[in-house]
Amino acid sequence: MTCTAVRDRLTERVLGGLSARDATAVDRHLAWCAACRKEAGELERASATLAFAVASDDPPEALEGRVVETVRRSVADRNRRNAPTPRRSRLTLVAALAAMLAVLGTGWGAVMANRAVRSDQAAQREVARTQSALERFQELVTSLEFSDPENEVLLGSLNPAKTGGGGGSALTLVSPTIADMAIVLVEGVPDDLREHLPLTVRLRGPEGALLVGRIDGDGLDDSGAGTVTREFGDLTGYDTVIVRDIGGRVVLRGSMQTRATVTSPSP
Amino acid sequence: MEGLLAGDDDAVRALYARYGRPIYSLGYRLLGTRESAEELTQDVFLTAWRKAARFDPTRGRLSTWLMTIAHNLAVDRLRRETGVSRPTLVLVDEVPDAPGLDEEAVLVERDAAIRALSSLTEAERRLVGRAYFRGMTAREIAETDGIPLGTVKTRLRSAMIKVRKANEGKELL
Numbered sequence: 001m002t003c004t005a006v007r008d009r010l011t012e013r014v015l016g017g018l019s020a021r022d023a024t025a026v027d028r029h030l031a032w033c034a035a036c037r038k039e040a041g042e043l044e045r046a047s048a049t050l051a052f053a054v055a056s057d058d059p060p061e062a063l064e065g066r067v068v069e070t071v072r073r074s075v076a077d078r079n080r081r082n083a084p085t086p087r088r089s090r091l092t093l094v095a096a097l098a099a100m101l102a103v104l105g106t107g108w109g110a111v112m113a114n115r116a117v118r119s120d121q122a123a124q125r126e127v128a129r130t131q132s133a134l135e136r137f138q139e140l141v142t143s144l145e146f147s148d149p150e151n152e153v154l155l156g157s158l159n160p161a162k163t164g165g166g167g168g169s170a171l172t173l174v175s176p177t178i179a180d181m182a183i184v185l186v187e188g189v190p191d192d193l194r195e196h197l198p199l200t201v202r203l204r205g206p207e208g209a210l211l212v213g214r215i216d217g218d219g220l221d222d223s224g225a226g227t228v229t230r231e232f233g234d235l236t237g238y239d240t241v242i243v244r245d246i247g248g249r250v251v252l253r254g255s256m257q258t259r260a261t262v263t264s265p266s267p
Numbered sequence: 268m269e270g271l272l273a274g275d276d277d278a279v280r281a282l283y284a285r286y287g288r289p290i291y292s293l294g295y296r297l298l299g300t301r302e303s304a305e306e307l308t309q310d311v312f313l314t315a316w317r318k319a320a321r322f323d324p325t326r327g328r329l330s331t332w333l334m335t336i337a338h339n340l341a342v343d344r345l346r347r348e349t350g351v352s353r354p355t356l357v358l359v360d361e362v363p364d365a366p367g368l369d370e371e372a373v374l375v376e377r378d379a380a381i382r383a384l385s386s387l388t389e390a391e392r393r394l395v396g397r398a399y400f401r402g403m404t405a406r407e408i409a410e411t412d413g414i415p416l417g418t419v420k421t422r423l424r425s426a427m428i429k430v431r432k433a434n435e436g437k438e439l440l
Contacts, residue, residue, distance in 0.1 A: 011423050012405055014427070015399050015427075016342040017403070017405055043431060046383070046434045047399065047430075049376060049380050050380065051335075051337060051338050051380075052289055052334070052376040052377045053380035053381070053384055054296035054358060055296060055362040057288075057291060057295045059305070059308065060305070063305055063309075064284075064287060066305070067312045068276050068280060070313055071279050074274070075316070
């Protein structure tokens, strides 16, 4: 996005009126353009001034105590979770989740939309397999660190950007108390794409793009599936997964949308 | 901010003492019920604690940061809860002054807000009100009013430049 295009959108950005897609594009530009960032900062201060323009009201006296208690409880939760959790168990969990995404195979979009084919025996087996995987996935999501109600686990499907094959799934964990995490599974990478490895997997968000990892030939199995995982400081708002080939062409794309309140598909 | 980052009670109370009332007021005036305003206030302080490490005082004021969080959360809620009736917006220059209740820093912000409102024409005030306080996008305003999107954007920008000038006055105080 050019400076002109960004300036055209800055007013809406600070007023909160841009789509998530446009806001992300503007923020990516602001991350490196000091001149536009300065302009955005001034508009943001002006916008914040408007927040003081509403007539004042007295909050109830008890609200202060509730605010303090809310923060205190979250701090205690964070401390409790940080203290005893061995890194090994977290890595085990990450591996299990990655494997679970792989087991689901056809991708979360189809699974969540409950579009499994149901007409024949093979389809019945597919449904049973998916249901079993979903149940185990649910157990994992609600276990250990994921049981913190403050955590947000989002899922998404990866789809081919244009023509071509492949697909995949992605999971992000955004937590106030532990490191955030992303797991991205690509699958069904076609033979012609294997000529253009490694694949670079990034998450796009409010402060630009974050590298999740790269998948080279060794990282793909015979079926064309591979997984990357990485921990981050803060994945809030990082809701788009982009996978590019070695030439920089986008080959897969997906949005993190579905909250991981998993429901089993009906048989 | 270090105190807030650590979740220190005194730090949270100090921040609340300064900004609790304006945040609650924003929530009440935008969302319309005391319950929603209380929830919003708690959410704002919780979000501030979570993101305290990302606050950079060289890039902006604490008040800007906090009220931006409050506004974002309120607008998110406005957009999520479509169909809920909202109260008539009452701005600070439409009610009698209630002195002595806020700290100096907040009074300075409020004075800047009053200057900003007075610098706007009635049409600009309505426009900013719909965009900022009702969470309407420029496209939604253009479609509702039957005017070109570019015109809405230009008018919004012009209005925000006026608000920014009033804000510059605040810097001098």
